Amino acid sequence: MAEVIVFYSIASLLVFCSIMVVTRKNPIASAIYLVGALFLVAAVFAFLGADFVAAIQVLVYAGAIMVLFLFVIMLLNIDPELLKSPPMTAGEAAVLILTILSFIVISVTVFKGQLVAPVGELTTQEIAKNGGNTAVIGLALFMKYVWPFELASFLILLAIVASVVIAKKDKKKLTGDQADAERNMVGDLR
Amino acid sequence: MGLSLEQLTGWLAGVDEFWIQLAATIVKFIVVLLISLHVPPLMVWAERRIPALMQRRKGPNRVGIFRFRLFGLMQPLADTIKLIFKEEVVPDTAHKFFFHLAPVFVIFPALLVITAVPFGHPVTLGGYIFPMSVTRVDVGFLFVLAISSIAVYGISLAGWASNNKYSLLGGLRASAQMISYEIPLGMSLIPIVLIYGTLDLNEIVMQQQNVWGVFLAPISFVLFVVCMFAETNRAPFDMAEGESEIVAGYLTEYGTFKFSAFFLGEYVGMFTLSCLAATFFFGGWQIPFVSYETLVQISGSSLVASLIGMMVLLVKAAFFMWLYIWVRWTLPRFRYDQLMSLGWKFLLPLALANVVITAAVLVALQASRL
Amino acid sequence: MEQQAMNPYLPVLIFLVFGFIFGCIVSALSWLIGPRKYNKSKHEIYECGVPMVTSAREKNSVKFYLTAILFILFDIETVFLFLWAKSFNKLGWFGFVEVIVFIVILVVGYVYVVKRGALEWD
Numbered sequence: 001m002a003e004v005i006v007f008y009s010i011a012s013l014l015v016f017c018s019i020m021v022v023t024r025k026n027p028i029a030s031a032i033y034l035v036g037a038l039f040l041v042a043a044v045f046a047f048l049g050a051d052f053v054a055a056i057q058v059l060v061y062a063g064a065i066m067v068l069f070l071f072v073i074m075l076l077n078i079d080p081e082l083l084k085s086p087p088m089t090a091g092e093a094a095v096l097i098l099t100i101l102s103f104i105v106i107s108v109t110v111f112k113g114q115l116v117a118p119v120g121e122l123t124t125q126e127i128a129k130n131g132g133n134t135a136v137i138g139l140a141l142f143m144k145y146v147w148p149f150e151l152a153s154f155l156i157l158l159a160i161v162a163s164v165v166i167a168k169k170d171k172k173k174l175t176g177d178q179a180d181a182e183r184n185m186v187g188d189l190r
Numbered sequence: 191m192g193l194s195l196e197q198l199t200g201w202l203a204g205v206d207e208f209w210i211q212l213a214a215t216i217v218k219f220i221v222v223l224l225i226s227l228h229v230p231p232l233m234v235w236a237e238r239r240i241p242a243l244m245q246r247r248k249g250p251n252r253v254g255i256f257r258f259r260l261f262g263l264m265q266p267l268a269d270t271i272k273l274i275f276k277e278e279v280v281p282d283t284a285h286k287f288f289f290h291l292a293p294v295f296v297i298f299p300a301l302l303v304i305t306a307v308p309f310g311h312p313v314t315l316g317g318y319i320f321p322m323s324v325t326r327v328d329v330g331f332l333f334v335l336a337i338s339s340i341a342v343y344g345i346s347l348a349g350w351a352s353n354n355k356y357s358l359l360g361g362l363r364a365s366a367q368m369i370s371y372e373i374p375l376g377m378s379l380i381p382i383v384l385i386y387g388t389l390d391l392n393e394i395v396m397q398q399q400n401v402w403g404v405f406l407a408p409i410s411f412v413l414f415v416v417c418m419f420a421e422t423n424r425a426p427f428d429m430a431e432g433e434s435e436i437v438a439g440y441l442t443e444y445g446t447f448k449f450s451a452f453f454l455g456e457y458v459g460m461f462t463l464s465c466l467a468a469t470f471f472f473g474g475w476q477i478p479f480v481s482y483e484t485l486v487q488i489s490g491s492s493l494v495a496s497l498i499g500m501m502v503l504l505v506k507a508a509f510f511m512w513l514y515i516w517v518r519w520t521l522p523r524f525r526y527d528q529l530m531s532l533g534w535k536f537l538l539p540l541a542l543a544n545v546v547i548t549a550a551v552l553v554a555l556q557a558s559r560l
Numbered sequence: 561m562e563q564q565a566m567n568p569y570l571p572v573l574i575f576l577v578f579g580f581i582f583g584c585i586v587s588a589l590s591w592l593i594g595p596r597k598y599n600k601s602k603h604e605i606y607e608c609g610v611p612m613v614t615s616a617r618e619k620n621s622v623k624f625y626l627t628a629i630l631f632i633l634f635d636i637e638t639v640f641l642f643l644w645a646k647s648f649n650k651l652g653w654f655g656f657v658e659v660i661v662f663i664v665i666l667v668v669g670y671v672y673v674v675k676r677g678a679l680e681w682d
Contacts, residue, residue: 212571219578274590277597278596290587294583297579298579299579301579302576325569328568366624369628369631373631387649447586447589534674542663545641549656
C-alpha cells in the first residue's frame with residue numbers, strides 16, 4: 001500500500017516537472033525543472049531496486065550533463081524577451097492533440113494490463129544473491145560485453161576530440177594584438 | 191505505571207520490522223541533524239578564535255549571556271540572531287524564484303550526504319540489527335558522489351539569479367572549479383573500492399579494523415584531501431568567495447539569513463567531507479587496537495559501544511575541520527588559472543596513475559597467492 | 561504480520577523531502593521575519609557604488625563549455641572504473657588488461673586535449 005502511494009507521488013511530480021520543462025519561457029527554469037525530473041527518474045529507478053542505475057543517473061545525467069546545459073544557457077545569456085514564441089499554428093495544435101490522445105490510449109492499455117513484459121532471470125533475489133546490482137552489471141559488462149565496453153571508450157574519445165575541435169580555435173595563426181583580441185572574444189563557437 | 195517492560199517488548203515483537211526500522215531511522219536522523227546543525231556555529235567560532243591564536247591576538251570574546259562569556263562561544267549565536275532580523279534586500283531586476291531557491295540547493299545535498307556516513311557499529315537491540323548510518327545503501331560511494339554534484343547548481347543559480355555580472359562570473363567560475371575537482375575526487379576513491387571490494391560505507395569501516403585506509407592508499411588520501419578543499423570552495427581554493435576579488439562573487443546580492451544559509455551549507459559540506467575522510471582513510475568509528483567486541487564487553491551494551499564509536503568518529507572529523515581552518519589561514523589563495531591547471535593537469539593524471547598502480551599491485555598479489 | 565524489511569531508499573526519499581523543506585525554511589526565514597522598507601537605491605544591483613555600466617546579459621567565454629563537457633566525459637570514465645573496481649576480485653588479469661586498454665584510449669584523448677590547449681586560462 002505504501003509502495004503505491006510513494007510511486008504515484010513520485011510519478012505525478014515527475015509528470016509535473018516534465019510539463020514545466022516544456023512550458024517555461026525562461027530557459028534556466030526549464031533546465032532546473034529538467035534536473036528535478038531526472039532526479040525523480042532516478043528515484044523511480046531506486047524504487048524498482050536498480051540502485052546502481054539510480055546513482056549513475058544522478059551522478060552523470062542530473063549532475064554532469066545538466067550542468068553543461070546550464071553553463072551553455074548561462075554562456076549564451078539570451079534575453080528572455082527575444083524568446084517569446086509566436087502563437088501555435090494549426091499543424092502544431094494537431095500534433096499536440098494527437099500526442100494527448102495517444103497518451104490516453106497507452107495509459108488505458110497499461111492500466112488494463114495488456115502490455116506485459118516477460119520477467120527475465122534477473123529478479124531482485126537473483127541479483128542480491130550474486131552480490132548486488134553493481135557486481136552483476138560489472139561482471140556482465142567485463143565478461144560478456146567486452147567489445148561494446150571498448151567501443152564505448154572509443155565513443156568517449158570521439159566526443160573529447162569533437163568537442164575540442166568545435167570549441168577551440170586554432171591559435172597558431174594569430175599573433176600579437178589580434179591574438180589578444182581573439183582570446184578575449186566571447187561566445188563564438190566557430 | 192501499568193506498562194511493564196515485558197508487556198512493552200511483547201507488543202514490540204508483534205510490530206512489523208518495517209515500522210521499527212523506520213522509527214529507528216527517524217531517531218538516527220534527528221540525532222545526525224542536530225549534530226550537523228551545531229557544527230556551523232562551532233565552526234564560525236573556531237574560524238575566528240583559532241586564527242586569532244595563530245596570529246597572537248584574541249578573537250571575539252565579548253558576547254555573553256548573563257555574564258557567561260564562554261570564550262566567545264556566544265558570538266555565533268549573536269551573529270545568527272542579528273542576521274535573521276535584518277531586512278532582506280532582493281534586487282529589483284533579479285529573478286525572484288531562483289534567487290530564493292539557490293540556497294536550498296546548497297543546503298540539502300550536504301544534509302543528504304551525511305545520512306550515508308556510518309557513525310558506529312550496527313547495534314543489536316532486542317533481536318533487530320540497526321545499522322548506525324541513517325541510510326544504508328549498497329552503492330554508498332556513488333550515492334555520496336552523486337549528491338555532491340547537485341551542490342554545483344546552488345552556486346551557479348545564485349550567481350545567475352542575482353542579475354549582476356560579477357555574481358554571474360563568480361558563480362560560473364566557482365561551479366567550474368567544483369566540477370573540475372570532482373573527477374580527481376571520484377578517481378581517488380577508486381583504489382579504496384579496489385582494496386576493500388565494496389561500495390558500502392559500513393563494510394569499508396569494518397574492514398579497517400587492523401590497518402587504516404591511509405596506510406594502504408596514501409596517494410588517494412592526499413588526493414582526497416586536496417579535492418576536499420576544492421569541493422567546498424575553501425582556502426586556498428576560495429577564489430569564488432575571494433574577499434578582495436570580485437566583491438563577494440556569487441554572494442554579492444545575498445544578505446541576512448540567505449547569506450548565512452550559504453555558509454551553513456558550506457560548513458555542513460565541510461563536516462560531511464571530514465566525516466567521509468575519516469571513514470575512508472582513518473578507520474571511521476574504529477578505535478585503533480580496540481576491537482568492537484572488547485568495547486561491548488567493557489560497556490556491557492551494544493548501544494553504548496556504538497555510541498563510543500560515534501564519539502571517536504566525531505573526534506576524527508574534528509581533526510579534519512581543524513585542518514581546514516589551519517590551511518585556510520596559512521596558505522595564500524590560488525589564482526584561478528593555477529587552480530584549474532592543478533585540477534586538470536596534475537591531479538587527474540595522478541589519480542589515474544594511482545588507480546592503475548594500485549590495481550597492478552593488487553592483481554600481482556592475487557596472482558602470487560594462487 | 562509478515563516481516564517486511566524496509567526498502568533502503570525510503571529514508572533517502574524522506575530525508576530528501578525534509579532537507580528540501582528545511583532549506584526552503586532557512587531561505588525564507590529572514591525574508592519573512594525581517595523588516596521591509598522599500599528604497600530604490602537599496603534594490604539596485606551592486607557595482608561598487610556606481611550605476612550599472614552594462615547589463616549582466618552579455619555573452620561569456622566558451623571555456624566554461626569546454627570544462628563542462630570534459631567533466632562529463634571523464635565522469636563517465638570514472639563510472640566505468642567504479643563498475644570495474646567493484647568486481648575487481650572476480651575479474652583478475654583479464655579485467656585488468658581490459659581496463660588498461662580503456663584507460664589508454666582515454667589518456668590519448670586527454671593528451672590531445674592538453675596539447676590543443678583546451679585546458680588553458682580557466
